[in-house]
Amino acid sequence: MEPEGIRRTSVIEWERCQGFTDNYTLIPWRGKPAIECPDGPRYKAIGNSKAVTVVRWIGSRIIKYLHLGDAR
Structure with missing residues (x-):
């Protein structure tokens, strides 16, 4: 805990x-330039996404399974 209380984690965290990568969700929003994109839509985009490392692992397992099927 921070001395001031609980700290809200940042979008970059x-x-x-x-x-x-840092600022991956910093995109143009409602006709405004990316730099003016508020944090709310960025948090929402992150919440609706999947962790890159998990998706990569699942994909590698699928590929491994498909290659095992070719060997049969």
């Missing part, structure tokens, strides 16, 4: 947890 959540992007890193998901395996994205």
Whole structure:
């Protein structure tokens, strides 16, 4: 805990947890330039996404399974 209380995690911290590069969700929003994209839609995009490392692992397992099927 921080001395002032509980600290809200930043968008960049959540992007890193998901395996994205910093500012990956910083995109143009409602006709405004990316730099003006508020945090709310960015948090929502991160919450609706999948962790890159998990998707990569699942994909590698599917490929491994498909290759095993070819050997039969």
